[in-house]
Amino acid sequence: MRTIRYNEIAADLRRRVGGGEFAAGRLLPSEADLTTAYGASRVTIRRALDLLRSEGLVDSRQGFGWFVAADPLRQALGRLGTIEDQLDASGVRAERRVLDFAFVEPPATVADVLGPGKVLQVRRVNLADGQPFARITVWCPEDLAEELSRAEVERSPFYELLPVSLGGATQTIGAAAASPEDAAVLLIPVGSPVLRCLRVTKAADGTAILVSEHIFPAHRTEFVIDLPRPERSIAPSGIRFVDEA
Amino acid sequence: MRTIRYNEIAADLRRRVGGGEFAAGRLLPSEADLTTAYGASRVTIRRALDLLRSEGLVDSRQGFGWFVAADPLRQALGRLGTIEDQLDASGVRAERRVLDFAFVEPPATVADVLGPGKVLQVRRVNLADGQPFARITVWCPEDLAEELSRAEVERSPFYELLPVSLGGATQTIGAAAASPEDAAVLLIPVGSPVLRCLRVTKAADGTAILVSEHIFPAHRTEFVIDLPRPERSIAPSGIRFVDEA
DNA sequence: GTTCTCACTTGTCCTATACTTGTCTATGCG
DNA sequence: CGCATAGACAAGTATAGGACAAGTGAGAAC
DSSP, rough: OOOOOHHHHHHHHHHHHHSSSOTOBBOOHHHHHHHHTTTOEEEEEEEHHHHHHHHEEEEEEEEEEEEOOOHHHHHHHSSSSHHHHHHHHHTEEHHHHHHOOOOOOOOHHHHHHHHHSEEEEEEEEEETTEEEEEEEEEEHHHHHHTTOOOOHHHHHHOEEEEEEEOOEEEEEEEEEEHHHHHHHHHTTTTTOOOEEEEEEEEESOOOOOEEEEEEEEETTTEEEEOOTTTTTTTSSEEEEEEEEO | OOOOOHHHHHHHHHHHTTTTOOTTTOOOHHHHHHHHTTTOHHHHHHHHHHHHHTTTTTEEEETTTEEOOSSSGGGOSSSSSSSHHHHHHHHOOOOEEEEEEEEEEEHHHHHHOOOSEEEEEEEEEEETTTTEEEEEEEEEEEETTTHHHHHHHHHHHHHHHHOOOEEEEEEEEEEEEOOHHHHHTTTTOOOOOEEEEEEEETTTOOOEEEEEEEEEEETTTTEEEEEEEETTOSOOOHHHHHHHO
């Protein structure tokens, strides 16, 4: 009975990865180490690892190594994506409607982050299956927003329109009572609870390029955060608690 | 197991900063001191410090030094920790008060997660500097809670009392209006906005062992989440958006 | 008081080494 | 032809060690 070597190795690695020997986010031994450990050639080891990658179990970065991938669902949604993407992924028809498109002096809180100077302020409402879903205000520095048109902003998310590569974001989640504007746009009573998310998006070089405020009606929305096993994860999960009092 | 040195150093510094060894606003040892202390090169030390800066824990000024970031309550843990730890770390006196301690039939939503059978239900209020800060209800399966006393629960967080190793948690963050019970405990008006966090904690083997509901008054609290740069992150942060409608 | 100097700090660049994955070729075996 | 071994090279990463510029702060000199 002839067995396929890389399938054996893949099965063994699958067991080790799934069995928690390598927890999410941790590095696997290098291909060279695995070569000696399994007594197989590097090509064979790589075929086994490629198999595991195609299953979404592990991933690699050149020059760095192989590591255990997070839960595929988490992975897909954990990236810096738009809410529309996430809705699309769950089969909900998402729609954007621009209420307001103007270059203005930013509010103080926005100026603190983006620096002085005029900004493009876009007010939008997002609809999911025709229902108002989120009231969004985006502020973007004037020099980055020069080329943007109202139609473009209505059609595509900001992330796709800006001519810079994104570096990450910090999001603050809080609760608040719906303001009259929120209530009018979201079709909810004034004072009813809403989730308020303030997101600061940074470019790859670390400069803040986008500030956005998302208001969600509480009854329709919630955030889910996975806190990884504390001691095992390379990247800290990044949730922290803040008192703004 | 391969490890990345700057990640280890960052983890150690994170612990020292969060643990109060360096008080808010205080200077950290200079990079030169840290290189000798950790036996690493300056490049490595700086990568660790840059990591901590990206998390908002520390900051630096040329010619001056590295210091713990200004906002005292921002220097939280990130890890799967208790809110009390995070308050302690920032010098706020945290206090737990048990309101209710009973073995009961769980609500349906809790039974869905923990399975059938009686559970220990503990209602608590957390105080920060004497002010009610969070209203917490914890449900724990009866067989795990047999040895727990009311005094123990008042004294220590659940995480330290359970005889199992923790595997991670999933936390849901939503907004709601304060119920009469919330209002009475937190000293806020009925109907005012609150943050409602439902956390399911799992053991290392993946079985759910704890369900807890945390109610925070909106005006005092918010969550901060860092979404890392997509392509550089090993373990995605794992925030996802859900629609519960 | 003001100004200067000097020690010390971080910010930014460089070179160099070792190690990793990504990709390719050549070869043997059934 | 698929599977395996062996090797070579490119590209990326981690770390060490160094050099220099620029900012800070305290004390000396005036």
